[in-house]
Amino acid sequence: GAVVSQHPSWVICKSGTSVKIECRSLDFQATTMFWYRQFPKQSLMLMATSNEGSKATYEQGVEKDKFLINHASLTLSTLTVTSAHPEDSSFYICSARPLGPDKGSDTQYFGPGTRLTVL
Amino acid sequence: AQSVTQPDIHITVSEGASLELRCNYSYGATPYLFWYVQSPGQGLQLLLKYFSGDTLVQGIKGFEAEFKRSQSSFNLRKPSVHWSDAAEYFCAVGPYNFNKFYFGSGTKLNVKP
Numbered sequence: 001g002a003v004v005s006q007h008p009s010w011v012i013c014k015s016g017t018s019v020k021i022e023c024r025s026l027d028f029q030a031t032t033m034f035w036y037r038q039f040p041k042q043s044l045m046l047m048a049t050s051n052e053g054s055k056a057t058y059e060q061g062v063e064k065d066k067f068l069i070n071h072a073s074l075t076l077s078t079l080t081v082t083s084a085h086p087e088d089s090s091f092y093i094c095s096a097r098p099l100g101p102d103k104g105s106d107t108q109y110f111g112p113g114t115r116l117t118v119l
Numbered sequence: 120a121q122s123v124t125q126p127d128i129h130i131t132v133s134e135g136a137s138l139e140l141r142c143n144y145s146y147g148a149t150p151y152l153f154w155y156v157q158s159p160g161q162g163l164q165l166l167l168k169y170f171s172g173d174t175l176v177q178g179i180k181g182f183e184a185e186f187k188r189s190q191s192s193f194n195l196r197k198p199s200v201h202w203s204d205a206a207e208y209f210c211a212v213g214p215y216n217f218n219k220f221y222f223g224s225g226t227k228l229n230v231k232p
Contacts, residue, residue, distance in 0.1 A: 004162060032218065041128070043222040044163075044209070093162070097217060106170070106217050107153065110163035 002028050004096050006111035013084055014119055021079045021114045023094030029074035030096035034108060035067070038091040050077050074099060084118040091115050121146050123210050125223035132200050133231045140195040140226050142210030152193040153211040153220070154184055163209060169193065180204070205230045 003026040013019050023033060032051050036044040050056040050071035058064050066088075068080040077096075081088055095108040124143045132138050144150055151170050155163040167178025174186040184195045193210060207227045213220040 009160075034218075034220075041224070043123075043224040044220075045222075046219055049218060095163075106151075107165055107168060108217065108220065109165075110155070112160060112162045 002096075002098060002109040004094065004109050004111040006092075006094055006114050008114060009112065010115040010117075012117045012119065015085050016083055018080055018082045019084055019116060021081075021092055021094075021116075023077045023079070023096070023111050025075045025096040025098075025109070028096075028109075029099040030077075031074070031099045032097045033071055033077040034095045034097075035069060035077075035079050036093045036095065038093055038113070044093060047079075081116065084116070086118045089116055089118045121212065121221045123212050123221050123223035125208075125210055125226050127226045128224070129227050129229065131229040131231060134202050135199050138195075138197045138200045138204070138228070140208050140210075140228070142193045142195065142223060143191050144193065144210070144212045144221075145191065146212050146221075148214060150212045151215065151217065152184075152186060153213065154178065154182070154193070154195050155209045155211060156180075156206045157209060157225070158206045166195070166208075200228075200230055202230045202232065204228060 005024045007022045035047045038044045047062045048056045048058045050069045052071045052074050056069035071077040093113040095110045122145045153168045154166040157163045166182050169176045169186045207225045209225045210223040211220045
């Protein structure tokens with residue numbers, strides 16, 4: 001199947017520091033990667049959509065300068081939470097849409113998520 | 120407005136019993152519908168999807184879902200639940216380019232022995 005990994009799986013940081021989360025498609029190339037945020041007992045909320053080599057498109061209400069997204073290659077996207085605060089604590093999930101039809105470009109494949117706790 | 124509603128937050132069924140998880144959607148265009156399952160420590164796994172055609176779709180692990188346009192519903196079913204089905208299930212709707220998905224809030228399934 002199509003596998004997406006995230007690193008780290010969990011991270012604890014101090015308020016004011018920055019944290020980088022990596023999302024990799026392991027066995028396929030992804031034209032588009034997505035970043036979601038999931039609050040406890042709530043749905044996944046799309047934060048931004050990134051295409052390789054171009055700027056990410058952020059959803060309304062998501063601070064571009066706080067959540068920096070880089071999609072440097074067809075297999076890697078990173079989310080950097082800058083100057084993190086306790087309210088940024090959440091579960092961050094990435095997904096990737098395959099480039100070609102063999103892996104199914106008509107869906108998204110999800111990573112296992114990263115639990116961020118800001119003290 | 121686009122939205123997905125999963126009215127049941129928690130459901131408990133006995134192993135071997137049948138299961139139905141409800142999903143209602145509101146979407147301004149032709150909906151592309153998905154069901155995903157999330158186990159602890161795992162990413163969301165696609166169970167099945169509906170784009171067009173036969174309104175009853177078969178998925179992996181013995182799951183099926185029925186699209187009912189008149190009711191704006193896409194309920195997930197399984198005739199006989201296994202203990203390994205215990206997980207959280209998410210319904211999602213998306214556009215033709217499979218970009219902006221809207222997810223329901225999820226239904227957590229517990230399976231009694």
